[in-house]
Amino acid sequence: MSHSLEAYLILAVLLFGIGTFGFLAKRNAIAMLMSIELMLNSVNLAIIAFGAFTPELAAQASSIALFVIAVAAGEATVGLALVIAIYRNRRTPLVDEYASMKE
Amino acid sequence: MDLIFNAEAAGSGAGHAEEALQLVPASSEQQLMLLAVLFLPLIGFLLTGLVGRRLGERPWIISISAVLISAALATILAFSALTSADPVRYGFTLYTWIPVGDLQVDFGFLFDNLTAVMLIVVTWIGSLVHIYSIGYMEHDESKWRFFAYLNLFMFSMLLLVMADSYLVIFAAWELVGLSSYLLIGFWYKRRAPALASKKAFLVNRVADHGFLVGIMGVFLITGTMNVLQSFELMPWSETEWWIVDIVILLLFVGAAGKSAQFPFHVWLPDAMEGPTPVSALIHAATMVNAGVYFIARTSPIFALAPETMLLVASIGIFTAILAASIALTQKDIKKVLAYSTLSQLGYMFAALGVGAWVAAIFHLMAHGFTKGLLFLGSGSVIHAVHEEQDMDKMGALRKKVPITHWTFLIAALSLSGIPPLAGFFSKDAILGESFIFGWTPVFAIGLVVAGMTGFYMFRLMGKTFYGKSHVDPEVEPKIHESPRSMTVPLILLAIPTAFLGLVIGLPLGDAVIFGWLDPIFAPAEEIMAIHGHEYVIFGIDGALILVSVAVASIGIAVGIWFFGFFGLRARLDDVRALTARNRLTRGLYTATYNKWWFDDLNDRVFYRFGGAVANGVMWFDVKVIDGIVNGVGSVTQRIGDDVRHIQTGRVQNYALGIAVGLIVIATLFILLAR
Numbered sequence: 001m002s003h004s005l006e007a008y009l010i011l012a013v014l015l016f017g018i019g020t021f022g023f024l025a026k027r028n029a030i031a032m033l034m035s036i037e038l039m040l041n042s043v044n045l046a047i048i049a050f051g052a053f054t055p056e057l058a059a060q061a062s063s064i065a066l067f068v069i070a071v072a073a074g075e076a077t078v079g080l081a082l083v084i085a086i087y088r089n090r091r092t093p094l095v096d097e098y099a100s101m102k103e
Numbered sequence: 104m105d106l107i108f109n110a111e112a113a114g115s116g117a118g119h120a121e122e123a124l125q126l127v128p129a130s131s132e133q134q135l136m137l138l139a140v141l142f143l144p145l146i147g148f149l150l151t152g153l154v155g156r157r158l159g160e161r162p163w164i165i166s167i168s169a170v171l172i173s174a175a176l177a178t179i180l181a182f183s184a185l186t187s188a189d190p191v192r193y194g195f196t197l198y199t200w201i202p203v204g205d206l207q208v209d210f211g212f213l214f215d216n217l218t219a220v221m222l223i224v225v226t227w228i229g230s231l232v233h234i235y236s237i238g239y240m241e242h243d244e245s246k247w248r249f250f251a252y253l254n255l256f257m258f259s260m261l262l263l264v265m266a267d268s269y270l271v272i273f274a275a276w277e278l279v280g281l282s283s284y285l286l287i288g289f290w291y292k293r294r295a296p297a298l299a300s301k302k303a304f305l306v307n308r309v310a311d312h313g314f315l316v317g318i319m320g321v322f323l324i325t326g327t328m329n330v331l332q333s334f335e336l337m338p339w340s341e342t343e344w345w346i347v348d349i350v351i352l353l354l355f356v357g358a359a360g361k362s363a364q365f366p367f368h369v370w371l372p373d374a375m376e377g378p379t380p381v382s383a384l385i386h387a388a389t390m391v392n393a394g395v396y397f398i399a400r401t402s403p404i405f406a407l408a409p410e411t412m413l414l415v416a417s418i419g420i421f422t423a424i425l426a427a428s429i430a431l432t433q434k435d436i437k438k439v440l441a442y443s444t445l446s447q448l449g450y451m452f453a454a455l456g457v458g459a460w461v462a463a464i465f466h467l468m469a470h471g472f473t474k475g476l477l478f479l480g481s482g483s484v485i486h487a488v489h490e491e492q493d494m495d496k497m498g499a500l501r502k503k504v505p506i507t508h509w510t511f512l513i514a515a516l517s518l519s520g521i522p523p524l525a526g527f528f529s530k531d532a533i534l535g536e537s538f539i540f541g542w543t544p545v546f547a548i549g550l551v552v553a554g555m556t557g558f559y560m561f562r563l564m565g566k567t568f569y570g571k572s573h574v575d576p577e578v579e580p581k582i583h584e585s586p587r588s589m590t591v592p593l594i595l596l597a598i599p600t601a602f603l604g605l606v607i608g609l610p611l612g613d614a615v616i617f618g619w620l621d622p623i624f625a626p627a628e629e630i631m632a633i634h635g636h637e638y639v640i641f642g643i644d645g646a647l648i649l650v651s652v653a654v655a656s657i658g659i660a661v662g663i664w665f666f667g668f669f670g671l672r673a674r675l676d677d678v679r680a681l682t683a684r685n686r687l688t689r690g691l692y693t694a695t696y697n698k699w700w701f702d703d704l705n706d707r708v709f710y711r712f713g714g715a716v717a718n719g720v721m722w723f724d725v726k727v728i729d730g731i732v733n734g735v736g737s738v739t740q741r742i743g744d745d746v747r748h749i750q751t752g753r754v755q756n757y758a759l760g761i762a763v764g765l766i767v768i769a770t771l772f773i774l775l776a777r
Contacts, residue, residue, distance in 0.1 A: 024759055032754070099752030 008049035015042035027094045029083040033076060040072045124215065124622050126331060129193040136176050137212050138197075140222070141265060143173040144257035151254060155247025162247030166254045167233045173257070174226035181219035190622035191215055194267050194331075201270070208328045213267035216619040220464060221264040221396055224471045225389050227599075229257050231592035232384040235479050238588035239380050239486065249289060249378065256282035260389050264396060268328045269318045272397070276314065276361065279390045280307045286385060287377035299373040306370040310360015313353040320350030321404070334403040334626065351408040354401065355415055362394030362448050365422040369701055371445055375437040379482030382437060387444045388475035392467050395451045402460055402627035409631075416456025416537075420548045423449030425699065427555040431562070432696040435492045436481050439563050443518065444474055446552060450533055453545050458633050459536035460624040465616050466529035469603055473517045473526055476596040480511040483585040483593065484567060489578045494563065499572035501669070503582045506590045508568050510597040515564050517600050519557040520655040525600055527652070528608030535647045540633065550654050557658025565666025570673035611644070 015038055022035030044065050051061020087093055129137065147169030155162045184191040196211040233253060240246040259278030266272045288300030322328055324347065325336035340347070358364075363371035374386045385391070398405055398415065405412060426445035433439045447470045454463035485492055487504050501508045517524035520531065530553060538546040572579065584590065607615040667673030682692040694700070 020762055024755055024762065027755075095754045098754070 005049055005053045009046060012042045012046040012049070015039075015045065027096055029086070029093045029095050030080075032095065033079045033083065036079070037072060037076060040068060040075075044068050044072075124190055124192040124625075126213075127193045129195040129212070129214065133180070133193060133214070134195050134212075136180055137195075137214060137265065140173050140177045140180065140226070141212075141258065141261050143169040143176075144254045144261065148251050148254035148258060151247055152251040155251055158247060163233070163237055163250045166250040167230075167237075169254060170226070170230050170233050170257055173261070174230045177222040177226040177261075180214065181222050184214065184216055184219045185619055190619075205326065206322070206328070208268055208270045210271060211267040211329075212265050213330065214265065215623055217396075217399060217464065217623050218264055220468060220616075220619065221392075222261070224392075224468055225257070225260050225264065228388045228471060228475045228596070229253075229260075229384060231595055232380045232388075232475070232479070235383075235482070235589050235592040236378075236380045238586040239482055240378065241586075249286075252282055252285045252289070253380075253384070256286065256385060256390070260393075263393055267330055269321060269330060269333070270328050272330075273311075273315060273318055276311065276357070276393065279385075279393060280304065280311065280361070283307075283374070283381075283385050283390055286381040287374045289378055289381065290376075293376075296376040299370075299376040303370040303374050306367050307360050310357050310367050314357020314360070317350050317353030317355075317357060320346070320353060324350065330401065334401075337404050337407060338630070348408045348410050351405055351411045352414065354404075355398070355411055358394030358397050359418060359452075360394070361397075362391050362452065363445055364394070364418050364449065364452055365425060366701075368422060368426065368445050369705060372438055372441040372698070375435070375441050379437065379478060379485060382441070383475045383478030383482070386441070387478050388471040391444065391448060392451075392471065395448065395455065395463055395467050398452075398455045399460055399464055399624075402455075402624050403630065405455070406458075406627035406630040412456050412458070412631075414456070416453050416542065416545055419449045419452025419454070419456055420545045420552075421449070422446070423453060423552045424548050424555075425449075427552045427559065428695050429698050430559040431555060432692060434494055436484065436494050436497070436563065436567060437478070437492055439494075439559060440474065440477055440481055443477075443556065443559065444470075446556065447474065447518070450530065450549065450552070453537065453549065454533040457537045457540050457542045457545055458628065458631050459533055459540070460627060461617050461620045462529065462532035462536050464620055465532055465608070465614075468607075468616075469517070469525035469529040469600075472596055472599040472603060473514050476510060476514040476593060476600050477518065479589070479593055479596065480507050480514065483507040483589055484511075486585050486589070487582050488574055489581070491575070491578070494566040496573050496575060497567045498570050498574065499568070500574075500582070501568040504584045506584060506593060510593040511568070512564065513597050514600050515560040519560050519659055520553055520651060521659070522648075522652060523605055525603035525608070528604035528614070531648055531651055532608075532614075534651050535644060538647055539643070550651060553651055554654040554658035557655040557660075558662040561659050561662030561668070562666045565662065565668060565673055569669060569671070570667040570675070611648075 019035045019037075019039030019042060022038065023032050026032050026035060047061050047065050047068070051058045051065075083093065086098060090097060144166075147166040151158075151162060151166045155165075158164065192213070192215040194211055194213040196209040198210055199207060200210040201208040233250070236246075236249065236253065240249050243249065256279060259275050259282055263272060263275035263279060266275055284300045284304045287303055288296050290296045291300070318328075321333055321337070324340045324342045325333045327333055327336060337347070360367040371386055371391065375382050377386070405415070423446045426442040426449060430439050430442035430446060433442060447466070451463045451466050451470070454460075454466060483504060484497065484500060484507060487500065487507070488497055491497070513524065517526035520527045522528075534546055534549050534553070537549060574582065607619075609615070663671060665674050665678050682688055697703075
């Protein structure tokens with residue numbers, strides 16, 4: 001385990017970048033949801049890292065992280081339900097086919 | 104300032120008749136009766152209007168009973184007021200109509216001798232006209248509508264004379280205008296009545312605008328809408344005198360419009376397109392008197408503006424001679440009477456202007472009965488000759504319609520001012536007082552008008568009842584006297600026409616009607632510094648009577664000479680020769696026959712020139728104003744059309760936008776935070 005905060009933050013940035021890229025580049029709705037999970041977890045990692053390196057923030061960081069996990073779970077559930085509902089209608093998981101709202 | 108509700112002061116007012124009348128609260132019986140008088144016609148209007156169609160052949164039952172009961176109650180009220188020893192003035196507030204901060208308008212009643220006199224005129228003539236209409240409108244399909252409108256008019260007119268606040272009077276003012284509009288245009292399927300009703304309404308609107316602004320002015324100056332309170336506050340206001348003058352002038356504009364004074368006189372003759380009972384009731388006997396009544400009611404305010412009073416007198420006497428000159432040559436029997444009405448209203452305004460308040464109201468009363476009778480009589484004539492109104496197609500009707508003829512003769516003599524009929528007393532009061540008060544021009548012109556009145560009335564009599572018959576030969580054998588429902592009102596109206604003057608116009612110089620109305624006009628007379636003069640029958644006053652009767656007789660004699668009378672033959676050829684003799688007479692004849700071209704003037708000024716201006720304004724509105732508004736709309740639409748391509752509907756594009764935006768914001772933050 002490294003003892004430098006920067007290392008954790010760099011990892012978090014990397015993960016966030018991968019998540020963003022995945023969200024923008026992937027056409028599959030499931031993959032996009034997974035990318036969002038990745039971004040959320042990278043943020044979580046950053047928060048926990050700040051908490052671990054700053055003793056005054058330890059308690060707050062843990063609780064915020066727990067909140068983020070709960071929200072992420074909820075978001076995944078709702079998002080997946082939506083995707084499945086759309087999939088049943090459109091028979092495709094590809095989001096660029098879902099463009100009928102523009103008119 | 105509080106209004107003085109002081110019963111004690113009024114109770115002990117016997118010896119102080121000259122002091123201001125005190126307002127006392129009305130007793131509960133009086134309240135109930137006033138309410139019944141006012142609202143019975145309204146109930147009649149609503150019932151007849153709602154279910155009249157189902158009343159079959161007698162749709163007049165409800166409306167006539169309502170009006171008759173209302174008239175009976177009004178008569179009781181009026182008589183108890185007029186015969187009481189002390190001058191009466193009572194009132195009460197039904198409810199507060201508009202309570203907004205400083206502006207508080209009560210729906211209240213005011214009853215004094217002036218109201219009593221007006222009530223008698225309005226309800227009696229109204230009732231007789233209702234009864235007359237049974238016969239006159241017999242063959243009309245929608246007569247229920249006619250009776251409903253008549254009741255609406257009665258309600259409005261009664262509200263007008265009983266209200267105690269300017270705003271309620273204004274509302275009633277508009278209501279009588281509305282019912283007048285509805286009744287002129289009663290035969291709305293024909294073009295002429297529809298146009299005439301529109302003309303009457305529009306001309307009245309113009310004048311009513313002045314009235315409304317005048318009322319606002321009174322409110323701004325005194326801070327009250329109550330008529331009596333404004334009398335007390337107006338003289339003490341610190342407003343500049345010329346503003347007060349203008350406000351009063353605006354009130355006069357409203358009065359002149361309703362009473363069809365120059366230059367608003369053009370609507371009244373056209374209003375004769377309505378059914379004849381309407382002409383009698385609204386456009387001769389009651390509604391057109393609203394302006395006279397209003398000026399008399401607010402006499403303490405008008406007296407504050409001598410300049411406006413001068414204008415009232417000038418406009419009045421000018422209208423009198425203008426209309427009388429037009430009446431000389433008209434061919435339509437109702438048009439002659441219409442211009443005669445204008446002329447007599449001009450007399451009343453002249454009387455108001457010179458400060459002969461009581462004489463004006465006296466003439467209002469006498470003329471109301473007389474002219475109501477004349478119009479109903481002309482309706483009977485028109486009925487007899489099968490809806491023909493052109494006097495050139497009448498003649499020698501004397502024996503065929505005897506009742507109509509005799510009542511008409513009484514009214515014609517009364518209107519010409521022949522003693523001892525009603526018109527003599529009132530007209531003489533006006534002419535006499537204007538001379539005594541030093542208004543010699545008014546007196547002189549009034550005298551000329553009196554002569555013209557005698558002439559045109561007996562021209563009408565001659566062309567209609569005497570001489571040779573010019574009736575269509577096909578109609579000739581079918582001429583018959585009108586049904587009893589029409590002749591009875593004629594006879595009943597002939598009674599006041601003949602005897603009103605003897606009852607309330609005597610003794611000369613200290614007549615009964617002066618005793619009734621003097622206390623009401625005392626404040627105004629005080630302001631104008633008019634003092635009663637010693638009446639000398641064998642002196643100046645007797646001479647004035649002789650002069651006016653002599654002039655009227657000359658007019659009548661000339662009329663009879665040219666147009667015949669009983670056995671005397673008509674000299675119609677002489678008339679034709681006279682009007683065609685030289686350019687002057689020909690020109691005068693054409694001018695009066697064409698009503699001095701006032702309609703053409705209005706056509707030029709308001710229709711053509713005003714229309715051109717309006718078209719210009721419309722061009723500006725359509726091209727510039729609408730152009731700006733529509734331009735904004737179409738530019739927005741076009742931009743929207745182009746910009747909407749950004750909305751692809753793809754999640755990734757939006758997400759990219761969010762990401763880029765985030766990066767830009769973060770970068771800016773980092774850069775600027777340093």
